[in-house]
Amino acid sequence: MxxxxxxxxxxxxxxxxxxxxxxxxxxxxxxxxxxxxxxxxxxxxxxxxxxxxxxxxxxxxxxxxxxxxxxxxxxxxxxxxxxxxxxxxxxxxxxxxxxxxxxxxxxxxxxxxxxxxxxxxxxxxxxxxxxxxxxIIEPVKQSLGGNQITKVSGIINGTTNYILSRMDKEGVDYADVLKDAQELGYAESDPAADVEGSDAADKIAILSGLAFGGSINRSNIPTTGINHLEAVDVNYARKLGYGIKLLAISEKDKSPSKTEGSQPLSIWVEPTLVPEDNPLAGVNGVNNAILVEGNPIGQVMFFGPGAGxxxxxxxxxxxxxxxxxxxxxxxxxxxxxxxxxxxMSWRNCHVAEKKQITKKNYIRLIANDSPGVIGEIGTIFGKKKISIESIVQFDVTDEEAEIVVITHKIQQGQLEEALLEIKNLSQVKRIAATMGCL
Incomplete structure (x- = not known):
């Protein structure tokens, strides 16, 4: 031959x-x-x-x-x-x-x-x-081609997963682990594409196009990296029964499409709280894992070394x-x-606006340790029709407390409106962190 x-x-x-x-x-x-x-x-x-x-x-x-x-x-x-x-x-x-x-x-x-x-x-x-x-590419294109894919999600950047794994297991700060990752060759001298989420956004754009059958406008994907993540949030997540992973998520948007004949998709990249019993929670180091959900297959996970x-x-x-x-x-x-x-593509797809994305959320607030502050925060959430799964007060001092809220699934537009009002409360000093939650 x-x-x-x-x-x-x-x-x-x-x-x-x-x-x-x-x-x-x-x-x-x-x-x-x-x-x-x-x-x-x-x-x-x-x-x-x-x-x-x-x-x-x-x-x-x-x-x-x-x-x-x-x-x-x-x-x-x-x-x-x-x-x-x-x-x-x-x-x-x-x-x-x-x-x-x-x-x-x-x-x-x-x-x-x-x-x-x-x-x-x-x-x-x-x-x-x-x-x-x-x-993963060929299975999505071929082996799973007979399914109605509803969601693709996962850990698709090994550098950030290595950093987050060590922050979780060892309690070390982001900057220290990043330095180690660079010395070990897991992170580039300029790690921006990894730690700011761009690399993961590129990959979920590709997977989304294959899974849902249409071209994805990469620039429309809301992207948040781990470069501003604080060790305190990793610690609080662990106390609440979660780990934190940089997840890339793409799913069919159930809201009516504003673009006739086009499939709306909710796609985003963000540090996310993952329950300890979720299969993604045990994916550590530089490994990647991708979950594909569809009908009739149910849920399948692809796991292994994501780079090198x-x-x-x-x-x-x-x-x-x-x-x-x-x-x-x-x-x-x-x-x-x-x-x-x-x-080849077979339909038109478009990325839904960030405010239309529906998901659970983790919010950490710094507030005065004064009577009624949690009640006022709860009142604002209620007024915006946001259901709260849990609200916990951590690390109380004589002057301030850290309040952590986990919501049920809500549209991000609702959350933005609520946080704007909460930020204006006299007892609230600042909104310290927000991220997704599974």
Whole structure:
């Protein structure tokens, strides 16, 4: 059988992992042995690398890779928006299928890229863009395709999960754990994409589009990270029987759609209190877990390592094999697109406004320790038709107390109105924290 030529854009952590698998096919699926690394684009030819790659296939010009007639599949693992997006489109227009781990590009430009691939009759596969080594993209597209998906939620950023796990188990402050995470290589020197929630928002945008069948406007997803989370809230959550996880959640909005013919979706990323008996509560360290709920499947959870060279490279090569298997069975690499593998959209979707999102909430207030303050807070919630699950007073001093409220499910517009009035109470010094609660 003719070898399938692979062109690699990027030779960083993931790129090296992919090259290692292709160059060492023993004891793997036989199709791995039919892959050939034909060209690799790198930034610096002189850089010392802990991987053996022939100098003859290295280049600093990625255009040489995407236009090479001996390459059938382009693997983009360089990261960033540009030039990655432009190179993906150029490769598609050159008649090459693409495998990418680039969640930022797919979350923002997935519809454009999908349309280009459809017009060119090639595949763009993205298993490695979400969940590292966890098989989640193809199961949502194929294995669960017969279900009416109602909700996708989970822990999809390993860096923040590592930080939150240690804050919970060891009682250490956010800044100290972040420093450790950077030293261990779990967090970048600039951790903003992880700790501010952007990475998780990219991933839930991708999953939402696949699960609910339509393109998602990434910029409309309300996103709150863990960078302002205080250890006191982790402590209070534990006392109340919860852990805190950065969750990405996407579910069908039951409210009437304001956009005719479009499926409204409530999608958000936020630190969230998770009950101790919830399956997500036991997901610690850099692991990820994704819950998919639907009819008739019920609830299924996908768990595993969410990042790193090995897990992500595993997902990349799985996509390569999916494409290579089809191409190797066809004459002259001409094939009809498998609609499940290519996962074309079938409906319009839109992200509901933040104030329409319905969920439980955790609120921590700093107030004067004076008679009647809890009653006044309760009165305002009642006036806004907000049902309270619990209200607890913590750490009372001579001058002030910390009051923690957990609401039942309410629309966030109601909560915003109530908190505005509560903030104006003379006894309330400030609203210290708000976050979601399962």
């Amino acid at each position: 003719k070898k399938v030529g692979i062109g690699l854009l990027g030779l960083g952590t993931v790129g090296k992992g992919v090259a290692n698998i292709i160059n060492n096919p023993n004891d793997r699926h036989p199709l791995v042995g039919e892959l050939e690394l034909v060209g690799v684009a790198v930034r610096n030819l002189q850089k010392k690398r802990d991987i053996i790659i022939p100098d003859s296939i290295l280049t600093t010009n990625p255009i040489e890779i995407v236009t090479n007639p001996n390459i059938q599949i382009i693997v983009e693992v360089m990261g960033g928006i540009e030039p990655a997006k432009s190179l993906i489109i150029q490769a598609i227009r050159a008649g090459k299928s693409v495998v990418t781990a680039n969640k930022a590009v797919i979350a923002r430009h997935g519809e454009e890229i999908s349309n280009e691939a459809k017009a060119a009759g090639v595949y763009v596969l993205i298993e490695a863009a979400v969940g590292g080594g966890i098989p 060279s090995g897990p992500t490279a595993s997902a990349v090569v799985a996509d390569i094999l999916n494409i290579a298997g089809i191409q190797s069975m066809s004459e002259d690499n001409i094939f009809n697109l498998d609609p499940l593998l290519s996962a």
